Amino acid sequence: MALLIGLGAPAARAADEGGQLDLIGHASDGVYLDFAPFGKVELPRIFLIQDGDGNWDVRAYASTASALASGQYDVVTGEDVHLPSDDVAGIEELIASHEHVYAELVPADGGRIVVDFSITRHLVFGLLAAVLCVIIFVSLARRYARGIGRDSAPRGIFQNLFEALIVFVRDDIARPNLGDKYARFLPYLLTAFFFILFCNLIGLVPFGAAATANIAVTGVLAMFTFFVTQFSGSRDYWAHVFWPPGVPVPIKFILIPVEVLGLFTKPFALAVRLFANMSAGYLVILSLIGLIFIFTALFGSVVGVLVSPVSVALAVFIYLLKVLVAFIQAYVFTALSALFIGMAVEEHHAHEGHTPEWHETLDHDAAAAPSLPLSGDGASIAGSSKPAEPAMAG
Amino acid sequence: MSFVVAAGLLEPYAGLIFWKAIAFGLLLFILYRFAWGPITKALTEREQNIDMSLRKAEEALAEARQIQADNARARREAEQDAQRILREAREAAEKLRTEEIERTRAQIRQMQEQAQAEIEREKQGALQALRAEVADLAIQAAEKILAENLDPARQRRLVDDFINQLPRN
Numbered sequence: 001m002a003l004l005i006g007l008g009a010p011a012a013r014a015a016d017e018g019g020q021l022d023l024i025g026h027a028s029d030g031v032y033l034d035f036a037p038f039g040k041v042e043l044p045r046i047f048l049i050q051d052g053d054g055n056w057d058v059r060a061y062a063s064t065a066s067a068l069a070s071g072q073y074d075v076v077t078g079e080d081v082h083l084p085s086d087d088v089a090g091i092e093e094l095i096a097s098h099e100h101v102y103a104e105l106v107p108a109d110g111g112r113i114v115v116d117f118s119i120t121r122h123l124v125f126g127l128l129a130a131v132l133c134v135i136i137f138v139s140l141a142r143r144y145a146r147g148i149g150r151d152s153a154p155r156g157i158f159q160n161l162f163e164a165l166i167v168f169v170r171d172d173i174a175r176p177n178l179g180d181k182y183a184r185f186l187p188y189l190l191t192a193f194f195f196i197l198f199c200n201l202i203g204l205v206p207f208g209a210a211a212t213a214n215i216a217v218t219g220v221l222a223m224f225t226f227f228v229t230q231f232s233g234s235r236d237y238w239a240h241v242f243w244p245p246g247v248p249v250p251i252k253f254i255l256i257p258v259e260v261l262g263l264f265t266k267p268f269a270l271a272v273r274l275f276a277n278m279s280a281g282y283l284v285i286l287s288l289i290g291l292i293f294i295f296t297a298l299f300g301s302v303v304g305v306l307v308s309p310v311s312v313a314l315a316v317f318i319y320l321l322k323v324l325v326a327f328i329q330a331y332v333f334t335a336l337s338a339l340f341i342g343m344a345v346e347e348h349h350a351h352e353g354h355t356p357e358w359h360e361t362l363d364h365d366a367a368a369a370p371s372l373p374l375s376g377d378g379a380s381i382a383g384s385s386k387p388a389e390p391a392m393a394g
Numbered sequence: 395m396s397f398v399v400a401a402g403l404l405e406p407y408a409g410l411i412f413w414k415a416i417a418f419g420l421l422l423f424i425l426y427r428f429a430w431g432p433i434t435k436a437l438t439e440r441e442q443n444i445d446m447s448l449r450k451a452e453e454a455l456a457e458a459r460q461i462q463a464d465n466a467r468a469r470r471e472a473e474q475d476a477q478r479i480l481r482e483a484r485e486a487a488e489k490l491r492t493e494e495i496e497r498t499r500a501q502i503r504q505m506q507e508q509a510q511a512e513i514e515r516e517k518q519g520a521l522q523a524l525r526a527e528v529a530d531l532a533i534q535a536a537e538k539i540l541a542e543n544l545d546p547a548r549q550r551r552l553v554d555d556f557i558n559q560l561p562r563n
Contacts (some may be wrong), residue, residue, distance in 0.1 A: 144436035
């Protein structure tokens, strides 16, 4: 199998031999599955190519190595080394060093890769999460269809576990935000919740990677929320965007771009929040482990050994935190999606109610501020929000 | 431009967006079609079932309480009835006894009266008879005295004899 070419070689060799460990490279996507220290499994490469004559072509290879072996690609590696496609020896050397999976391929015939449709690590683990979702919930649905859980109490840890989560999404996410329209959007919210949760949890498994630690994946998820929101938007929602109520006409022309921008910032925030949270844990753990090597390099191996228990303890703590974050982020994404959809489908007839709500929120924030440890700012905010109080005014 | 493999963290990867959109859309469709429907329906049905069962149980409890109250009231009424009947029976018995005694007394009195009347009548009859007897005897004695012109001693003896001949009572 061409897929198994990379297997058996130590992947972290670059780091072991005094090279550099590419943290970002590890945290980001790649066209291989990393089973260090057992090796890497390369994934298929698929390119949409426009060649030098302007013809479109889709080319697929079982692995990066076989794409390189085809002799159709020049290679640009991270160190700005350009290997022409006819440098067979150089390319073989690159493949032997297992660095080729990081290399950029450039068609040798003067064309360009328009879109790289290659199967990547995050796609594989995302698909794994999707397949897990399908297996678990379709079998769960059949269980319910058989009557277990419908006519009787749910049985077994499997059914009870997922039922608790499903009921949580329904009663604590969908219902409060969507009201009586919750049933229409519940399937989407459940799918998003469990897909994100499974992706996050797969990221905690050794050799696994969280597909949600990829901005493209979270972007797609946010896009789904965006489309669901826009397609289910009520008349009130669009009226609110394109003719904001309760403000003078000149202000409306300022608000309209802001509101339109708001349509896009919401899903953007969703995507970035999930992506940043999921990749941050990974980076923090790698940084904490990296401290051992930094201390070793700076102060010698004795200090490195002494630092390592602290580093490992902190890394374990972050790891446990990641378990929590896996659930929290799945919840946050779903809850915010539900909130956005809820705002879009809501049909409120009293537009005047909007402004007082806004002020209420401001007052609430101002009142909450003095409890912060930043007493200087807090006092000034409290003073501005309660000008009648003589002590503050003095 | 091309999308390099080991892209920076922040660079969205077009191929991945494409595949992911398809994959997630497919996932959404499959789960929507085969999983969430039956699951949420079953959950709703079960919740309604539980709600209904609880309501039924409450109704049954209320009914049972009602029946219990009814029973208690019925028992109390029955007890009162029984006591009343007993009392009435006692009263009836008492009345009956008094009446019986009254009747007996009246009977006795009547019998006494009858007896006294009888006695009186018998006495009157006896006195009548005695008087007639005595008159007869006196006449007979007078006849004998007149018939036997007797001396006084003899007269005395005659009278004594006569008297001795009389029945003792």
